[in-house]
Amino acid sequence: MPVTNTYKDQLGREVSIPYPPRRIISLVPSQTELLYDLGLNEEVIGITKFCIHPDEWFRTKTRIGGTKTLHLEQILALQPDLVIANKEENTKEQVEYLMQHVPVWVSDIWQLGDVRNMIRNIGEITGKSERADEIAGNILFGFKGLIDEVQQQEEDLLRTAYFIWREPWMVAGGGTFISIMMRHCGLENVFEDMPRYPEIALEQLRTADCELILLSSEPYPFKEKHIAELQAVRPDVRIELVDGEMFSWYGSRLLKSVPYFRELRERLKNTDRIPRSD
Known part of the structure; x- marks a missing residue:
């Protein structure tokens, strides 16, 4: 039997998601690139027309509209077991419609700490925690050095x-x-x-x-x-x-x-x- 786990998204919502998800749709370009870098080539089945990185996904993955002009029925027809959205980049009404039908995990990014948590959360949800921790750690380490340089000027x-x-x-x-x-x-x-x-x-x-x-x-x-x-x-x-x-x-x-x-x-x-x- 498939395992279903419950996770909190960055809006504080509890979302039940099959573990690991096998049919993922990303509604956010920067998070699409993250999914690629996590090694989820087979699992990601749909992206937006603005998800230009990586180029091979842009050319081959099914496009499900723009970030604010989603093709909702097309998304549902693809039968995703996880949709990854963002509070600012996607339209509230469209995301709430999808929530009624499929698991939707929503990020809400204000600062680097939110980035770290988003990357680690998506890594946990998708079974890619080790790679996600590496990416998040390298980002924070790099920015710490840069911030120290700026503060020393x-x-x-x-x-x-x-x-x-x-x-x-x-x-x-x-x-x-x-x-x-x-x-x-x-x-x-x-x-x-x-x-x-x-x-x-x-x-x-x-x-x-x-x-x-x-x-x-x-x-x-x-x-x-x-x-x-x-x-x-x-x-x-x-x-x-x-x-x-x-x-x-x-x-x-x-x-x-x-x-x-x-x-x-x-x-x-x-x-x-x-x-x-x-």
Whole structure:
């Protein structure tokens, strides 16, 4: 007889899941990549159209819609024994619909501690605890070194605006995983006092106490041509294109974030400091 275990997800819900699950669907790109790195190639049967890593899964696995536009009946037809979702990236109504029919484990990521717990929990659920503990441990070890380096620097954190969208212009505000990653990278989010992902007028950027602007590669694919658009508003500020996955993907991709952040910090060392207005 198949064994069914009960686990708590990161919303505090108790979820009964067959052990180990044999038919897994992931609704979150960063967690899809984690499942691959855990060695669950046969078990994962469905992913979203935004789950671009690894490429071989993107090309061969069944796609079940977008993170916020799930094909619900297609998911149920695949008869998953585990669906892995995320509170922020997926739509509440769609996830709650799936909960009525199949086991759904939901992550809720705010900081590195949540990442550690998510990775270890998914490892336990899928029978891959040893590999999950290794990944989580390496992530935390890498970030501890980076955070120590940032804390040892004598200068203030670089005052930064991180753009995620255009038309309307949107930035990462406070209470976001991106904002936490910025601080670990030695950057102070100038929109930290605004909620989540606010729209801003370019006039707000003109008056912001800002010395660096980062344009993310996702969800909006900022390119070189967009630099000039914002440089016209803030000719005094350095503008850089950055890999958004390194700031916002909270699975095993974080293993690559630390060396990326170190390289970015080296590039930014030549940024001229703007005296604080206060």
